[in-house]
Amino acid sequence: MATQAFQALLQTCKHVVVLTGAGVSAESGVPTFRGSGGLWRTWNATDLATPGAFVRDPSLVWEFYNYRRELVQRCRPNPAHLALAAFERKVTEDGRRFTLITQNIDGLHAAAGSRNVVLLHGSLWDVCRADRHGMKASKPCENRKQPLVPALEGKGAPDPATMAADIPREALPRDDKGHLLRPGVVWFGENLDPDVLSRAQQAVDDADLFITVGTSSVVYPAAGFVSQVAARGVPCAEVNLESSGATASCKYTFQGRAGEILPDLLEVSNV
Missing domain, CATH: 3.30.1600.10 (SIR2/SIRT2 'Small Domain')
Incomplete structure (x- = not known):
């Protein structure tokens, strides 16, 4: 099964990078x-x-x-935010690396306990x-x-x-x-902060597993991260309500609400 294969992969990765979009915050009412x-x-x-x-x-x-x-x-963090924060703690305790890149500006990842967060579009x-x-x-x-x-x-x-x-x-x-x-925040027509973009790009370049969650993958440069990673032969996964611009580049796809899928998928269901 895809879930079992993905979870086996999770156990061996040295640097997991996750990209989140508006779909994650929507489950908190944003x-x-x-x-x-x-x-x-x-x-x-x-x-x-x-x-x-x-x-x-x-x-x-x-x-x-x-x-x-x-x-x-x-608004309060939902199970998707909490699962990602719990997974970050789990990975770092194992001596591995975790980077969360988000297009969201609401601060809910930090409120859930995530620490290594790259705010692509700034903060509300x-x-x-x-x-x-x-x-x-x-x-x-x-x-x-x-x-x-x-x-x-x-x-x-x-x-x-x-x-x-x-x-x-x-x-x-x-x-x-x-x-x-x-x-x-970063408005339409504005460039991302160069330091923020550099930090995100370094994580993307170093990832050995890339997961995109709750994003339609239409806003660049974030929309291009999945294809960049996949082009290096690195496995990518998508958790989203529907197919997106990233789906074709993903080896694993899990369709549904992030808050319902991530706790079990990341094996942190006690959040």
Whole structure:
């Protein structure tokens, strides 16, 4: 059986690398903002999560992110997050290596206990100074205060009938020198942090088993990791609700909810 063969492989690997996507967080109640029903009000996330959108309407963008921060603050790690954290402990106790690369920005992997996590797209809890083009003008730093400023209190309701708050620029989040702040995540049209990408690529290049979980494998560069690993003859596995762009490159495929599959698959069912 595929499960038994995969589990036998798990016992011999020296560096297991896992890539997670929005499907993992969705099982904790975090919206994916993809597919049907993926709108915030009448907006696609791809229309708001850009430097240009921030320049045009920083109030609207901050409403969107205030809603996301407020929602995620109430979310908790699910069995998939917990299984991966437990597996990391198990592997490292054996003297082996484990790297978790995630496209998610919610921080739920860390909340579950994962330690060696590469945040490809940054963190929802980070903020940074914005330049006049809406780009990052300082290194992102964590700020978990919620709401970040009084003007965002109660703002960001997703109901399409909700009117935009039109918060004055001077009332939006600012640093101690008065510079306008923006979410510290990687937006559409922006490059990944070179150091973060280098760390992820080093893990991908060194993996002797690669597992992709809960991702449609359409957002690059992460979408290309599986094919890179498979091209070296290294076995890859996929855990996902449906086939994805990575399926053809995977020797093992397990279809279903990550929270239901991973605890048993990774043999950490006591999570």
